[in-house]
Amino acid sequence: MTHVIGVDLGGTKTAAGVVAPSGEVLMSETIPTLNRDGGEAILDATAALIAGLVGRAADAGISVSGVGIGSAGVIDAATGSVVAATDAILGWAGTELVPGLSARLSLPASAVRAVNDVHAHALGEAWLGAAKGSSSSLMVAFGTGVGGSFVLDGAPVLGHRFVGGHVGHFASPHAYSDGVPLPCVCGGSGHVEAIASGPALYEAYLRFGGSAREALDTRGVFALASAAEALDGGADTGSADNPAAALCAIDVGAAAAGQAVGGLINILDPETVVISGGLVDAGDLWWKPMEFALRQELLLPLASVPVVRAALGNSAAIVGAAKLVLK
Ligand SMILES: [Zn+2]
Numbered sequence: 001m002t003h004v005i006g007v008d009l010g011g012t013k014t015a016a017g018v019v020a021p022s023g024e025v026l027m028s029e030t031i032p033t034l035n036r037d038g039g040e041a042i043l044d045a046t047a048a049l050i051a052g053l054v055g056r057a058a059d060a061g062i063s064v065s066g067v068g069i070g071s072a073g074v075i076d077a078a079t080g081s082v083v084a085a086t087d088a089i090l091g092w093a094g095t096e097l098v099p100g101l102s103a104r105l106s107l108p109a110s111a112v113r114a115v116n117d118v119h120a121h122a123l124g125e126a127w128l129g130a131a132k133g134s135s136s137s138l139m140v141a142f143g144t145g146v147g148g149s150f151v152l153d154g155a156p157v158l159g160h161r162f163v164g165g166h167v168g169h170f171a172s173p174h175a176y177s178d179g180v181p182l183p184c185v186c187g188g189s190g191h192v193e194a195i196a197s198g199p200a201l202y203e204a205y206l207r208f209g210g211s212a213r214e215a216l217d218t219r220g221v222f223a224l225a226s227a228a229e230a231l232d233g234g235a236d237t238g239s240a241d242n243p244a245a246a247l248c249a250i251d252v253g254a255a256a257a258g259q260a261v262g263g264l265i266n267i268l269d270p271e272t273v274v275i276s277g278g279l280v281d282a283g284d285l286w287w288k289p290m291e292f293a294l295r296q297e298l299l300l301p302l303a304s305v306p307v308v309r310a311a312l313g314n315s316a317a318i319v320g321a322a323k324l325v326l327k
Helices: 039-059 097-105 117-128 198-207 218-230 241-268 284-297 313-323
Strands: 003-009 013-019 025-032 064-071 074-076 081-084 112-116 136-142 146-152 272-276 307-309
Touching (some): 013 039, 039 097, 074 112, 112 117, 117 136, 146 241, 198 241, 218 284, 284 307
Parallel strands (some): 064 112
Antiparallel strands (some): 013 025, 074 081, 136 146
8 A cells, every 4th residue: 555745734834754554654854934034934944854855765674655734824625726825934835745745756746735734634533533434524723823624525625716714713702802802914904813813812921911921822821821720819929919910811712612612613514613722732721712612602502512632633734735645
């Protein structure tokens, strides 16, 4: 049976693996993404990463027939080019991702496919992870940003212009401060991502009176909140405002996340819902208010929809990308 390479090309690092037809990742390597050097430099480095893995596979008697890529940015899955990308990867927009890699690797263009990395992640979870066996699944990831993907009958719904899945960019009633909509990284305002992402949660902590000295980042907010929970609110820490601000920020961010996903469930009625991203790793402090708000939002016939944590960890996007080119 033929094997393929799955690539997860993100804003800070690029991971790739040799993937068996079963979805097992046999060998993998990670390099930093050259996110200041432009598209051609990234293609050179990614092609070298892939070629190295193809060589290692050959040494083990394994032949590789294709390359699937999950990449940051809006990816035109028909031409394999990067339609749009944020400054997280300078010069990525406009890069001919699939043509550039297939030429460097001397592979036919038909053996290389690419989608956005969140779609690859969701496809991996749908194939072998938390939504395995479901004919439809909605995955939403809450981390540095908010993104999602609806996978139907084994394929992510990409949209006519490949922009589908931008679930961080619709209105949230929580994304306001003193009646003014919060600015969003997309240039709009009042969006889900402006209140429910990790950085947005930290901004909320500061707005609620939290001190930057007590919590340097989102992780610090969770540390403050869990310390306060452990004390059960009974002890005077001498800086009671900071834990209170941390707990409020987590509650509003989680409520915004849950309400947004609940609304999407009402629209799409997926068999299984998968929640992913760094905020899930924060544990029950975030998950419980998120799931409470989600279930509050659901229409009655949807009350039993399973809402589960992503299961594949960092390999999800590699496995999902590989699925694009596995026969
Ligand atoms: Zn937005």
